[in-house]
Amino acid sequence: MATEGIFPFSVHSVVEDVLRQHGTRKRGIDLASRKADEAALRRYEAAGWLQKTVGAVGGKDLPAEPSEEEFRLGLRSGIILCNALNKVQPGAVSKVVESPCDLVLIPDGAALSAFQYFENVRNFLVAVQEMGLPTFEASDLNQGGKSARIVDCILALKSYSDWKEAGGNGQWKYGGNSTTYGKSFLRKNSEPFTNSFSKNLSINDRSLDGLSTDQNGDPANDHTEMNTTRSLNMLVRSVFSDKKPEEVPMLVESMLSKVVEEFECRLASQNELMKTTLKDVANSDDSRSLLKTSSGEMKKMKLEDESIINMMKDEFSDEKSEDDKESESSIVKQQVLLDQKERDIEKMKVEDESIVNLKKDKFSNEKYQDDEKPKGRLVKQQVLLDQQQRDIKELRQTLETTRVGMQVMQVKYSEEFTNLGKYIHNLAHAASRYHKVLEENRKLYNQLQDLKGSIRVYCRVRPFLPGQNNSMSVVDNIEEGNITIITPSKYGKEGRRSFNFNKVFGPFASQEEVFSDTQPLIRSVLDGYNVCIFAYGQTGSGKTYTMTGPKELTEEGRGVNYRALNDLFLLSEQRKDSFSYAISVQMMEIYNEQVRDLLSTDGVNKKLEIRKSSQNGLSVPDANIVPVASTTDVIELMNLGHRNRAVSATALNDRSSRSHSCLTVHVQGTELTSGTTIRGCMHLVDLAGSERVDKAEVIGDRLKEAQHINKSLSALGDVIASLAQKNSHVPYRNSKLTQLLQDSLGGQAKTLMFVHISPEPDAIGETISTLKFAERVATVELGAARVNKDGADVNELKQQVAGLKAALARKSGEPGRHQRSMSSSPGRQRTKAGGSSPVGDTSGGHNNRRQPMEDVGNIELE
Numbered sequence: 097m098a099t100e101g102i103f104p105f106s107v108h109s110v111v112e113d114v115l116r117q118h119g120t121r122k123r124g125i126d127l128a129s130r131k132a133d134e135a136a137l138r139r140y141e142a143a144g145w146l147q148k149t150v151g152a153v154g155g156k157d158l159p160a161e162p163s164e165e166e167f168r169l170g171l172r173s174g175i176i177l178c179n180a181l182n183k184v185q186p187g188a189v190s191k192v193v194e195s196p197c198d199l200v201l202i203p204d205g206a207a208l209s210a211f212q213y214f215e216n217v218r219n220f221l222v223a224v225q226e227m228g229l230p231t232f233e234a235s236d237l238n239q240g241g242k243s244a245r246i247v248d249c250i251l252a253l254k255s256y257s258d259w260k261e262a263g264g265n266g267q268w269k270y271g272g273n274s275t276t277y278g279k280s281f282l283r284k285n286s287e288p289f290t291n292s293f294s295k296n297l298s299i300n301d302r303s304l305d306g307l308s309t310d311q312n313g314d315p316a317n318d319h320t321e322m323n324t325t326r327s328l329n330m331l332v333r334s335v336f337s338d339k340k341p342e343e344v345p346m347l348v349e350s351m352l353s354k355v356v357e358e359f360e361c362r363l364a365s366q367n368e369l370m371k372t373t374l375k376d377v378a379n380s381d382d383s384r385s386l387l388k389t390s391s392g393e394m395k396k397m398k399l400e401d402e403s404i405i406n407m408m409k410d411e412f413s414d415e416k417s418e419d420d421k422e423s424e425s426s427i428v429k430q431q432v433l434l435d436q437k438e439r440d441i442e443k444m445k446v447e448d449e450s451i452v453n454l455k456k457d458k459f460s461n462e463k464y465q466d467d468e469k470p471k472g473r474l475v476k477q478q479v480l481l482d483q484q485q486r487d488i489k490e491l492r493q494t495l496e497t498t499r500v501g502m503q504v505m506q507v508k509y510s511e512e513f514t515n516l517g518k519y520i521h522n523l524a525h526a527a528s529r530y531h532k533v534l535e536e537n538r539k540l541y542n543q544l545q546d547l548k549g550s551i552r553v554y555c556r557v558r559p560f561l562p563g564q565n566n567s568m569s570v571v572d573n574i575e576e577g578n579i580t581i582i583t584p585s586k587y588g589k590e591g592r593r594s595f596n597f598n599k600v601f602g603p604f605a606s607q608e609e610v611f612s613d614t615q616p617l618i619r620s621v622l623d624g625y626n627v628c629i630f631a632y633g634q635t636g637s638g639k640t641y642t643m644t645g646p647k648e649l650t651e652e653g654r655g656v657n658y659r660a661l662n663d664l665f666l667l668s669e670q671r672k673d674s675f676s677y678a679i680s681v682q683m684m685e686i687y688n689e690q691v692r693d694l695l696s697t698d699g700v701n702k703k704l705e706i707r708k709s710s711q712n713g714l715s716v717p718d719a720n721i722v723p724v725a726s727t728t729d730v731i732e733l734m735n736l737g738h739r740n741r742a743v744s745a746t747a748l749n750d751r752s753s754r755s756h757s758c759l760t761v762h763v764q765g766t767e768l769t770s771g772t773t774i775r776g777c778m779h780l781v782d783l784a785g786s787e788r789v790d791k792a793e794v795i796g797d798r799l800k801e802a803q804h805i806n807k808s809l810s811a812l813g814d815v816i817a818s819l820a821q822k823n824s825h826v827p828y829r830n831s832k833l834t835q836l837l838q839d840s841l842g843g844q845a846k847t848l849m850f851v852h853i854s855p856e857p858d859a860i861g862e863t864i865s866t867l868k869f870a871e872r873v874a875t876v877e878l879g880a881a882r883v884n885k886d887g888a889d890v891n892e893l894k895q896q897v898a899g900l901k902a903a904l905a906r907k908s909g910e911p912g913r914h915q916r917s918m919s920s921s922p923g924r925q926r927t928k929a930g931g932s933s934p935v936g937d938t939s940g941g942h943n944n945r946r947q948p949m950e951d952v953g954n955i956e957l958e
């Protein structure tokens with residue numbers, strides 16, 4: 097412990113102060129001259145001894161009688177001193193630095209020398225001090241230093257050397273020349289210049305410094321004390337160094353008395369300061385409480401520590417005994433037990449906590465009761481609590497019931513969902529089947545119509561043309577075979593009128609769509625049926641569009657004519673393994689009640705006659721009939737026909753609207769295995785516009801054209817009406833048109849009429865009359881169509897008939913009169929049909945479609 101903390105002074109400082117004061121006073125004594133002489137003598141003695149000891153070489157830097165400055169300079173390197181000391185006490189300085197080479201890490205010469213001197217001098221001083229000889233300060237070797245102390249040190253060393261040389265026995269008299277000083281310091285033992293001296297001195301000093309010394313004997317403090325003692329020792333020596341021996345006792349007495357006096361004074365003031373400080377501390381409440389708390393805490397901690405130590409001791413002893421007695425399994429058991437104990441403790445803790453909480457609740461209840469004083473309140477609360485618990489129980493039961501109910505419902509719902517899914521699936525399936533059934537129904541209906549021989553009627557609505565105001569259409573609704581037209585009041589009470597047909601195509605129906613419904617009818621030509629498709633409607637309603645296509649013909653826009661022939665080619669190709677088909681076409685027009693050949697290549701537009709085709713199937717035998725094998729052939733022929741029609745149009749202006757055009761396709765098929773031939777004929781007729789003459793308000797040629805058109809169409813209407821009413825007489829001969837179509841309308845043909853209407857409101861009159869006419873046509877029953885088939889038996893009969901006819905002719909003497917020449921059948925080469933076929937009698941009487949002769953159809957007579 098540092099003494100300065102409690103005592104602001106030390107014995108050392110007291111002695112030091114006294115000595116300094118003493119030094120100041122002694123400066124007043126005038127001993128200067130004597131001192132200088134004595135000092136010089138002593139210096140010479142020291143220098144001489146050094147030279148003698150270290151030798152001439154070693155002491156070359158030191159004159160025999162040096163001045164103070166020379167003396168210091170000579171010894172400054174410390175080399176002479178160290179060497180002299182090593183002579184006296186070998187090994188006292190272990191290493192003497194003789195030259196700068198011994199120090200390699202210092203480049204600067206001055207610094208090197210200084211360091212070198214310092215090392216030597218320091219080592220010398222340490223050694224001398226350890227020997228108990230008087231020392232000096234290293235700074236004494238510098239300029240202005242005290243050479244006297246250096247001289248004292250050397251002479252002491254000399255004295256010791258002398259004593260040692262004398263055998264080292266008995267008393268050693270310090271002070272060099274005994275005659276000079278006459279006072280000796282005696283050592284008690286034989287080795288007076290060992291560490292024991294400094295040790296004794298230190299002990300003495302320590303006893304002197306009793307109050308300030310660390311009682312704990314701290315080595316660090318010992319070291320401090322040793323330094324302090326040494327410096328004090330040196331101070332004392334320096335004070336006494338230049339004193340005569342007889343002066344020393346007096347000085348010591350004086351100095352000690354001063355030291356004691358000073359010490360007592362400082363001790364008294366220090367005690368006073370301590371008292372005051374302690375008093376202040378004792379008066380402070382905070383300090384008192386702090387002290388109390390601290391002491392209490394300390395005690396507590398102490399007790400805790402003690403208990404921990406005891407526990408550890410116990411544990412250790414227990415474990416030790418267990419280790420000795422029990423095996424590892426017992427340790428495991430102990431661990432289990434310990435765990436169990438811990439759990440028990442934890443349980444107890446929880447129980448305690450709950451008990452505490454209960455107590456708290458009880459306390460609060462009691463407090464509440466004490467506060468409120470209604471004793472029955474607690475009972476009420478208990479009742480309420482019981483009720484709530486019952487409610488909770490009920491709720492739980494209800495919840496459980498609901499949960500079970502929900503589960504049952506979920507099962508039910510999932511079942512119902514499954515059933516619903518199945519039901520919807522069935523419904524969807526039924527819906528799809530419904531559409532299929534509808535389609536089948538329609539087909540069946542059409543088949544029924546075919547069996548009845550009814551004329552099929554398809555209605556097609558033309559879309560608004562580019563530039564037309566399409567905001568208002570007369571067509572209200574279209575649904576399968578039904579079309580509803582918005583009519584002005586004069587046409588119907590309701591303002592709407594519906595018409596039923598076999599099929600109705602809306603304005604956006606495509607050419608392909610239209611044809612697909614026509615295809616089965618067309619295909620029946622290859623099976624030997626006669627087919628007639630004619631387009632009816634007012635001008636501009638789309639007849640040509642349906643039958644041929646738009647003016648700018650594209651593949652998609654191709655009409656029924658092209659598609660029909662194409663389909664026949666396709667089908668004949670498919671049947672080529674069993675049938676051989678020959679397809680040829682005629683193209684005619686009926687203009688102003690004249691039949692013209694549109695495939696004429698000679699430019700002669702001669703009038704053609706229409707004959708009843710009961711024998712060779714050709715209604716207009718004089719018209720060019722051209723075999724075709726591909727669509728390209730058909731297109732070429734159609735173009736030719738259009739060109740011929742256009743030539744006429746140049747003169748008559750817009751001829752197409754004022755003539756009926758007819759493309760007749762002849763098909764003859766031979767069954768490869770049986771040789772049976774079948775023959776079919778198809779008329780594809782694009783009628784002239786059906787508008788009325790009065791509306792057209794035309795005159796001249798136009799009037800004539802219109803009149804002829806009206807006549808032919810009226811004739812068509814009459815025939816239709818007659819057929820519809822199943823009259824015995826059908827007026828086919830009233831027009832070229834009805835004559836041409838006689839086989840189709842009154843024979844065993846399958847007939848289809850495309851009735852076209854325009855959507856414009858200003859055409860409503862024509863639209864209504866067109867639809868009425870079409871409705872009438874739809875009611876016509878032609879009877880079941882028949883196949884034009886030439887079987888082997890039929891051929892036989894034909895031959896019999898021919899033979900009978902020939903025999904009849906011979907009998908009557910007019911041979912060949914009734915013989916029918918066989919007209920050339922359609923061939924691969926363009927031919928002119930023979931003109932020998934008479935036009936059948938269509939004036940009446942023979943119009944019964946079921947005439948036996950007609951039943952044989954187009955049987956060729958040999």
Ligand SMILES: Nc1ncnc2c1ncn2[C@@H]1O[C@H](COP(=O)(O)OP(=O)(O)OP(=O)(O)O)[C@@H](O)[C@H]1O
Nearest residue numbers: 558634635636637638639640641646752753784785
């Ligand atoms: N379904 C349709 N889709 C698109 N355009 C059509 C349709 N029907 C007719 N047209 C167009 O209407 C116009 C008249 O048609 P189209 O010439 O076929 O009538 P039309 O009844 O033959 O007349 P006309 O009696 O004078 O010969 C043409 O420009 C034609 O392209």
